[in-house]
Amino acid sequence: MYTHRRFALQKTLVLVLCGVGILTSCARTRYFPGGNVQNGIASWYGSDFHGKRTSNKEIYNMYDMTAAHKTLPFGTRCMVTNLNNGRSAVVRINDRGPFVGDRIIDLSYAAACLIDMVGPGTAPVRVDLMKDQPLRDLKLPVYSVQVGSFIYEDHARDLKSRLRKKFKNVYIAEYETPSQVYYRVRIKAKTLETSQKIALKLCEDGFKVLILEED
Numbered sequence: 001m002y003t004h005r006r007f008a009l010q011k012t013l014v015l016v017l018c019g020v021g022i023l024t025s026c027a028r029t030r031y032f033p034g035g036n037v038q039n040g041i042a043s044w045y046g047s048d049f050h051g052k053r054t055s056n057k058e059i060y061n062m063y064d065m066t067a068a069h070k071t072l073p074f075g076t077r078c079m080v081t082n083l084n085n086g087r088s089a090v091v092r093i094n095d096r097g098p099f100v101g102d103r104i105i106d107l108s109y110a111a112a113c114l115i116d117m118v119g120p121g122t123a124p125v126r127v128d129l130m131k132d133q134p135l136r137d138l139k140l141p142v143y144s145v146q147v148g149s150f151i152y153e154d155h156a157r158d159l160k161s162r163l164r165k166k167f168k169n170v171y172i173a174e175y176e177t178p179s180q181v182y183y184r185v186r187i188k189a190k191t192l193e194t195s196q197k198i199a200l201k202l203c204e205d206g207f208k209v210l211i212l213e214e215d
Contacts, residue, residue, distance in 0.1 A: 036129040040104030042080060043122045044112035045097075054095035055213070062109035068095035069105050071192055073141060077130040080105060082115040082123045089114040090130065096213070143195040144173075144186040146210045147202060156183035163187065167198065186212070 046062045054060045056074040067080070072093045081088040089111045098106035105127055109118070117123040147163060150156045156172050163170045169188040174181060189195035192211075199209045 038104055038127045039083075040125065040127075041102060041122050042082075042105045042107055042112075042117065042125040042127075043098050043100065043103050044107040044109060044117065046109035046112075056094050058094050060095065060108075064108055065089060065091050065111050065114075066094045066108045067091040067105050067111060068097035069093045070096065070098075071141070078105075079128045079130060080107065080111065080115065081126045081128070082117055083125060084123055085116055087115040141192075141213050143189045143192055144212050145189060145195050145198045145202065146184055146186045146212055147207050149182050149184045151180060151182060153183050156185050159185045166201075 045068070049060050050062045052060050054066075055068070060066075067078070069076070069078075072078070074093055076093040077090060078093065079088050079090050089107070091107060091111050095106070098104075103122070105125065107115075107117075112118045115123070115125075148156065148159050150159075153172075160170050160172055163185065167187050171186055171188065173184045173186055175184060176182075187198055189198055195211045199211055202209045
């Protein structure tokens with residue numbers, strides 16, 4: 001019975017997280033497991049997103065050599081090689097995704113054209129971190145788990161006090177609109193995997209949470 005309950009909670013968590021554009025992916029992808037190379041399935045996105053903002057606040061241009069990745073820091077330059085034909089393209093990470101299945105990278109239309117995968121839509125690829133872009137020199141993303149958002153500060157402080165009994169790094173982030181100030185209770189996490197573990201524990205306690213990548 002516990003197994004079924006846990007599965008239901010995990011399914012609920014996936015639906016909550018993946019339904020919001022600014023959220024990180026639920027997949028537990030690490031930065032290039034085993035080194036500076038990652039193998040998996042690539043997809044591409046084009047006109048439906050052309051002119052819209054990416055996760056790093058740029059305007060997406062389907063004709064630029066860019067890509068979306070679940071966890072790599074913005075600004076990372078990678079060489080993506082289509083393993084079906086050996087064609088390669090260098091892209092810069094400026095967005096988050098893909099949020100479908102086990103895909104590891106979402107290429108711009110231009111990059112997909114260069115490696116000849118526009119027609120098929122997806123392809124097995126190898127992603128190599130460029131040697132002149134060592135990961136340690138890039139700004140790593142910081143994650144947080146948002147547990148609640150309130151218009152009354154005392155309500156936010158009360159939740160913060162309750163959460164601090166179980167979690168470290170609980171804080172209140174204020175967000176001001178022209179008509180209202182919101183007090184958002186969050187728990188800071190060092191990695192995506194840590195944030196997912198925190199979120200799962202909170203879901204088991206009955207909380208509805210969001211995993212966010214901090215600005």
